[in-house]
Amino acid sequence: MSLNVTIADIAKSLNTTSATVSRALNNHPGISTKTKKRVLRTAEKLNYRRNSIASALRSGQTGIIGVIIPSAEINFFGSVVHGIENMANQKGYNVLIYQSNESWEHEQKGIETLLNARVDGIMVSMAKEKNDYTHFLNAKQAKMPLVFFDRSADELEIDSVLIDDHRGGYLATKHLIEQGYKRIAHISGPQHLKIFKARLTGYKAALKDNGISFDPKLVFNGDVSIDAGRNAIQYFLKLSNPPDAVFAVEDFTALGALKELKHNHIAIPEDFGVIGFANEAFGEHITPSLSTIDQQTVNMGKEAFQLMLKLIEEKDNTKTSIVNKILEPIPIFRNSSLRKKNT
């Protein structure tokens, strides 16, 4: 008559022991089909619900994966979490979310909390604000399986899933060249973040491979915002020899660029091409629709979880190598840059 039925209750009602019931409930080998059935039936009848907490305490496994993201409100992370969650649920794991709000302090607290919660593993996309990495090193030392996604740091030798930002930048720039644009600019992001730096180097590499010399005047350093895009275009248009296309480091920046170009009555894509990065939801709905580079968000989540699963399974064995899974960026060409009929 208590609120929570335990295996002891089931055992009592069947004149057997908790051990047997536990074995039946967990599909252990070496248990008769008959008792298993009897147990399952009475468990159902008594409305038994396993106490995961007790189970976790005893077995040392919680079946929970902690995920630290900068913000659930940013589409990109919501999408990656979606991928992680899908995969995790399929494999019988649950996902505990912790938001760092881009703050180092919160990130640290998140690691601490997840460590205390005895999660089976922690997946992290690092906060922009950087300080030191002791919290990650702590987790590593405590043998907590750790996987980074999207935002990682080379200094830490930890498994990660990233997309190839260099290649993304390369493909975006190459596309503009192929569309016949002659002076291609770039609106870059904060250079202390690896992903933004890589997009810039990709841009430069594409220029080089196509015999176009790099002109530093054509790089505007922004902060990944709509305004950065606007400001960049204002700056570009004032140049004595202005560009006729731009690769923006991120879709919102590209959006700002589009708006400013339209404001100046410049025809897109005829007289000016624009491509962004991230494949944000709005891109296909604006006018003109925005060319961009997709980051395989859901897939990134799934891949990251796969890595995590492997780490958990190998936990006892000493791990020797670090896996850095690199996902291919997927170019999506839309009207903001397509001025040739083909492709």
Next chain:
Amino acid sequence: MSLNVTIADIAKSLNTTSATVSRALNNHPGISTKTKKRVLRTAEKLNYRRNSIASALRSGQTGIIGVIIPSAEINFFGSVVHGIENMANQKGYNVLIYQSNESWEHEQKGIETLLNARVDGIMVSMAKEKNDYTHFLNAKQAKMPLVFFDRSADELEIDSVLIDDHRGGYLATKHLIEQGYKRIAHISGPQHLKIFKARLTGYKAALKDNGISFDPKLVFNGDVSIDAGRNAIQYFLKLSNPPDAVFAVEDFTALGALKELKHNHIAIPEDFGVIGFANEAFGEHITPSLSTIDQQTVNMGKEAFQLMLKLIEEKDNTKTSIVNKILEPIPIFRNSSLRKKNT
């Protein structure tokens, strides 16, 4: 030398008992400041980390709130979760996310999992797919604190935070009337979800208050998708007496409507007005920018968590009344419906 330091280890190293250490660590009354300090210092020195699992088993409280949402990928829910998480972390709780993917079966499994995880409370935004509510009733019966947000059902007597969808529908429709549109249609959503039903009644009420008789032909029942918007417009345009404005139940539906109208070369907002609902991020960036109703997402999450906190605190006392917190919808008028200069 073991991986995990326990309170027993601290006790041993101080020649005292676990009980004292526990009390010191938990700020219990009736403990000398000296021993507290000594305990805290050695805990730090030994790199002690509380085992939340053991603590949860003994105390019956996990400090975890389970949240079931249709999808983390939908901006709206990510945003609400952000609100919940912020508030929860502030109050020392953690948040476990479970995605139903709009499926009744997953939702059921989510409740089961969270019940087993012995979370301190469950917050739910219901899946579109409806079957029965036994899983919610189970949770209720198990005395699990339960709060709904955004999507709820009247049949279940459970606390909730919703926005005033009726009023939202009313305001949207009234706005179209004020802009001089004469035949105003509505694209509705699945009617078993209260929020969609309420938007429809709000629409009807606004018509009535303005002396416009309701015409059932002007309501197209969709499923909250871009295609629903497209199909609705196709249907509307075939009517002998077609509408000149539409209030869509949701922004994506409104987007579909916009696209189909543009496809038919109908001028927006001059010849046709459109307003959506939800204030999705893309709305302000498309052309024409989309009028909509904002739902105070982050605030909704915070309010919902407040309700949850109250439930947890009152858990012992028998609860007598159900709280339904209603948030005010905030109209946002943009170019898709603004054809008068003023306002």
Next chain:
DNA sequence: GTGAAAGCGCTAACAA
């Protein structure tokens, strides 16, 4: 103010 002892519900040795 501190210690002794019990037990939350489960699982996993080891026996039988």
Next chain:
DNA sequence: TTGTTAGCGCTTTCAC
């Protein structure tokens, strides 16, 4: 195949 026993690490009476 099943039962016995002993904890996982913590909190919480009840003594003193």
